[in-house]
Amino acid sequence: MEPILQVRDLHTSFLTSNGEVKAVRGVSFQVEKGKTLGIVGESGSGKSVTSLSILKLLGSTGRVTSGSILLDGEELIHKSKKEMRAVRGGRIAMIFQDPMTSLNPLLPLGDQVGEMIWAHDKKITKQQRQEKVLELFRLVRIPEPEKRLKAYPHEFSGGMRQRVMIAMALACKPELLIADEPTTALDVSIQDQILKLMRSLQQEMGMSIMFITHDLGVVAELCDRVVVMYGGLIMEEADIIDIFQSPMHPYTLGLMASIPDMNQDKRKLLKPIPGSPPDMIHPPQGCPFAPRCPYAMRVCTQELPPYAQTGANRRSMCWLLHPEAPAEGNPFKQGKEEAK
Ligand SMILES: Nc1ncnc2c1ncn2[C@@H]1O[C@H](COP(=O)(O)OP(=O)(O)OP(=O)(O)O)[C@@H](O)[C@H]1O
Ligand SMILES: [Mg+2]
Structure with a gap:
């Protein structure tokens, strides 16, 4: 499968009176032609900034400091405002949370x-x-x-x-549709109808979609593949079946515990992850999730973990997956030890 969109090592910052907000800190992923990629994560994880970087809609204080964004092989990073206007609404279309603000x-x-x-x-x-x-x-x-x-x-x-x-x-x-939380403001039943509509349109038109949401349940309904973001980084990336069958990151585990019940009237979080997201002006030098992670080890607060290959076509950024990580109390190694 060829990608319609390839994002490589994207870094995006905002200059504020308090300092530089490092909103996206080295993100790489791709959207395959005719497929739907979900980008999921809590508020502030960098989902919207990633999409606004692609569309060059960061405003006067935001800027992509490095990286590459290829649309069907064509670099978007150096395009002028005029050229980007033609790309937006032409080759890439977008829908946002609140239609009232765009109508x-x-x-x-x-x-x-x-x-x-x-x-x-x-x-x-x-x-x-x-x-x-x-x-x-x-x-x-x-x-x-x-x-x-x-x-x-x-x-x-x-x-x-x-x-x-x-x-x-x-x-x-459009060749690519970017949808940023398009159903968040809607009632659950209406939300479900819009998701079903998007899924059938995608099948009818063979469109590629990048779907941003904080809700893993929505991802399950719509997406082929998912990128889990936290603290401006991708914590885990996998095909949808794989991630639900065997989540390989404590943050993904936390998001799964908080998937709301689709049958409930109110989409309340069942079990929100305790703690709050990191300060993106002074992001932690180690894993951004370490302060909230029930499995955090000393190394987690000291150094950013490298990506570990966790399957044929998936990866996670977590020290628990390191070959030398202890097996005891390790949710990703216990099963394997017992199986021996
Ligand atoms: N214009 C801006 N100026 C300064 N900081 C910003 C700006 N826009 C976003 N940020 C910061 O960048 C980080 C990522 O924000 P982003 O909007 O991408 O989060 P998100 O994952 O889309 O969250 P949400 O689910 O709430 O939409 C946050 O720390 C946010 O405060
Ligand atoms: Mg957002």
Whole structure:
């Protein structure tokens, strides 16, 4: 499989009055063509900054200090603002958590989607544009699309607005869709409908998706592969089946214990991981998770662990996986010792 997106050793910082926030500290991953990669982690782990780095939307204080971002083999790092505008909304589309902030409250939704189509094809006639908008509304399963063309954002529910956002994102047939917590603000049942919609669209259109969420349960429903982030680093990366069958990082174990029950009305965390995320101005010199890790050893607070290969196509950054790590009390070695 060829990758549509390859991120290599990405470092991103923000300059603030308190110092340099090292939000992303050397992240590498790729999104395969036609596949969905999940990026999961708690608040502040660097998920959004990673996607904003790819899109060059970091604002005036943020900057990619090193690394490489290849879109279908083409380097994005050195592209100008103008070139990146063409990439965004053209080759890469994005949807965010709150559609209200991205929609114009004063313009009918049909017109907003129409504008998006026009932006990428100035020769299209009004009639053709309307047809295309209807086609997109049908694609994202908006009921009675003809009646909805003239509706304003406030007349739509949150779930319907998110469908419009997806329609806008798909208007230009992107090679890659970046979705940053697109269902977080929705009720569980609506959230589930949007995830199902995204999954079927992905299958119909063969799109590649980078899906950002703090919820491993959502990852399980939608993704082929997952990257687990913490403290601006990738703690674990694996195929979805592997990570649920045998999580190989204490942070992943912690996230799994906190997966909410899909049948519950309120998505409350079952067992949140105690403690709080690291200070990214002075990140710890060792593993960023060590202060909260129930298995932390002395080395964990002293030195960043190297990546350990934990299977054919997976890796984890944890000292417990080091060949010389003790087996006693080690959740990743105990089973193996007993099996001997
Ligand atoms: N504009 C900014 N200026 C300074 N620091 C920032 C800025 N944007 C993000 N950060 C910091 O970068 C780190 C990573 O933030 P990021 O938004 O990527 O987290 P996230 O994983 O997306 O979290 P969430 O789940 O809350 O969206 C955090 O420590 C955050 O405070
Ligand atoms: Mg975020």
